Amino acid sequence: MASLFTARIRFRLLQVMGFFIGLVGQAVRAFGGPKLGSMITRPVSEPLLLLSGVQLAKLIRQRKVKCIDVIQAYISRIMDVNPLINGIVKYRFEEAKKEAHAVDMKLLENWEDDATLEKKWPFLGVPLTVKEAFQLQGMPNSSGLVNRRNVISKTDATVVALLKEAGAIPLGITNCSELCMWYESSNKIYGRSNNPYDLQHIVGGSSGGEGCTLAAACSVIGVGSDIGGSIRMPAFFNGIFGHKPSPGVVSNQGQFPMAKGVQELFLCTGPMCRYAEDLVPMLRVMAGPGIKKLKLDEKVNLKDLKFYWMEHDGGSLLMSRVDQELIMAQKKVVAHLETVLGASVQHVKLKQMKYSFQLWITMMSAKGHDGKEAVKFVDLLNSHGKPISPLWELIKWCLGLSVHTIPVIGLALMEEKFKYDTEKYKKFKAMKESLLKELVEMLGDDGVFLYPSHPTVAPKHHVPLTRPYNFAYTGVFNALGLPVTQCPLGLNTKGLPLGIQVVAGPFNDHLTLAVAQYLEKSFGGWVCPGKF
Template sequence: MAPLLTARIQLLLLQAMGFLIGLVGQAARAFGGPKFDSMTTRPVTEPLLLLSGVQLAKLIRQRKVKCIDVIQAYINRIMDVNPLINGIVKYRFEEAKKEAHAVDTKLAEKQEDDATLEKKWPFLGVPLTVKEAFQLQGMPNSSGLVNRRNTISQTDATVVALLKEAGAIPLGITNCSELCMWYESSNKIYGRSNNPYDLRHIVGGSSGGEGCTLAAACSVIGVGSDIGGSIRMPAFFNGIFGHKPSPGVVSNNGQFPVARGAQELFQCTGPMCRYAEDLTPMLRVMAGPGIQKLKLDEKVHLKDLKFYWMEHDGGSILMSKVDQDLILAQKKVVAHLESMVGASVQHVKLKQMKYSFQIWVTMMSAKGHDGKEPVKFVDLLSDHGKPISPLWELIKWCLGRSTHTIPAIGLALLEEKLKYNSEKYKRFKAMEESLHKELVEMLGDDGVFLYPSHPTVAPQHHVPLTRPFNFAYTGIFNALGLPVTQCPLGLNDKGLPLGIQVVAGPFNDHLTLAVAQYLEKSFGGWVCPGKF
């Protein structure tokens, strides 16, 4: 049998297995899932919860609002809403209140002007949440892996330390998928997170707990990481903003799992937030010395930019068709840019986008520049160094005895099958290089590319098991090493978030961030859950 046909059969078998597992999961949800009085979270009534991080920091610095009042308002909101969404999995409320009192004391003692304080502490007193995969001193750092449930961080990840130095106050850590390798945030330690717009729907992964926490107004800024869309999918499904920076700009130090091989080049740490105006100042802080690689001080005039758009990947058999309401939302953006901005917007067909999944797999399995192989997923699942048998774990899962989730077991079972032989590797590596060259030349330093965030709006729980490859709509840009900002575009007629990815050439993050701010003003940005 031809190698390409064999691979296609294997992938179709994987989809079939996922479909069957998904049916089991949906049946479990129907007959034994949690019951809620309402399918959405409660609307926000406290005005302090409706301000951006930049606005909150300014009010606190100017002593118009006490930091402790801001922190307490968020604690109250979390206690009210988090039992529904299960976004924050460990609180640090007492520490946060002490830090808030320290901010108020500091401001009472010092009479420095607002400009001086802003330069020192741009996020002074601003509530922050952090994906559990990152080290936050005194907090768990398991990445949803049961054999790491007692691992407590003794220090802060680099980005967490930088945000704390900028004045941000962490309220807690947020849920993720097991080992951050699936796009539904559920694991055997913390359970499952729920979408604040409809609790029956997923929050995305792996930064899904962060996405739903921000969307539910339980936090205002957050930290996520992204190797295949783990910032952008949760941001899209939960109607907030998320930015995957250019590679090498923001430090990945202090998170688990640790990327190795070529994965080091494509894993990105970045900001997640409700308001677009927080993206750039967050990136400035999180990048630290890496900020020198970017051009965030350059003024962007949208009418001078070249815009390109593509409504789907070209028709891969592995991916779902793009929802019509997402295509319509994208066309509205195109029409708006043409009529209101006077921008040039060109429809393009990039043929190799059709092979996004294959390109992503190829790049993620490659050796690094240092010759190191990527860490095997099955090795990460091992129990304190003791190897596991994926097949045995599957049997245990069927009996309700496994400590691993079915997506993790499935990936461990198929890990070797998803690796390509040298001939296929060369083929898809050549595709990646060709597509990268085509996009970089097309975008230059003054172009942006509009592309769907995902083929569908947030699916119901367990449905991703029947659509395991849909993440490739975001994953392709990790493989290509391009900066991307995920932007919300309101809600569809069922009350679920719409959105779009804005892509630029390498180190042109300032372009996507500028477009994000414009789209927020034009299309409304984040919509408070519970008001639909």
């Protein structure tokens, strides 16, 4: 992944390259590129699509709603909307309908009380979508890499198996960026996903197809993974909830590419959903035995929490300035917490946040405990076992002949040119340890930190090429190993989602999840596209 570059020079080169590529892309679009309408104009009309996973499962268990009716409602919505957003890239409708009928038959034969059924199957009959990077039996597992387009999963990833055992019914797999390494979800197999609030804007990455699918009410719960913000950026850009758990809680097994070495410490698999009340039940299921590391049964008294906030990273020259609308949204949250909730809220300035990108890239480039370096990014691009030449791929891309996206080629070029800098690693590792210590001491076991999710709302397509480092607003918390919940805060003046990250100390996920539910009640949570 992007983990494989180092040194300040590469930052500048990639930024310059991205700037010119962005200009080319804009020129191409200006002269005959595909034109997309701005918005999905058909809001949800089917009431079943406006219920949380918890609510749907309860209605199904109590036999007030047939599972097949729920699944059919979602299939109809997908057929209506997915051609616009291209979120789901492979359907499994026939299998889903068979599984729905099986649920209905099971309930005809099983008359146990609701509490017993809930314990067995907390998500019985609930529609689920899964990021294509995860194994889902019978479905492709390419991560957008052309030389893996014929790879079909023979089994389920650990989290997928756990959700299926809990009763969830997968409807299909969702789009991602090539090799899950970029924050626009586009690749040479499935094409590009579009934001349901404005089709000209990105959905984020790498779990972007999952984000837009949920936001467009084409699914209710989903699976994502996050090594630099790949759950939280799509959740933010699409106005839904996403949670990056504390490391080591949820299994990462069964996804491609799989993090190795020290990168395993930063990759987190977690839940994505439209409704905050689904986050905790999903995490309980997805974590399996790892749930023992968390304190989800502890009651959280929000008035007793200590809230801290910071409106930007302190002024990094690598990243964009935070939009005023995002700052104002954050200040509204702060004012609400102070005046309505009556909580303690303190503005802070963490000086080392200004080096968020450097901290992330340094930690991702580190050697593992066994002294081995991570797998080279360029090696993942091998074609049938043969190494590729990044420079030749760039030439082919300019001629429209490459099977790779330009972000992947750019990252491979940077990796090839620059070597790992030991001194720089020591410097930023020490800075990371210092920042982590400061945050952990500040937050303790009763504090949360409010921080922007990204400097801007969802940008237009291709714009990330000119702003490659903005993801560091999320990536820094992977480097620090802290749990984070992404929370929607309504829409801006142009109808695009606003949001905020809620951060806690290690293994204090229950605090951020409790705050997420409170913010949903206070600010409305997910807003259905087409209703503004």
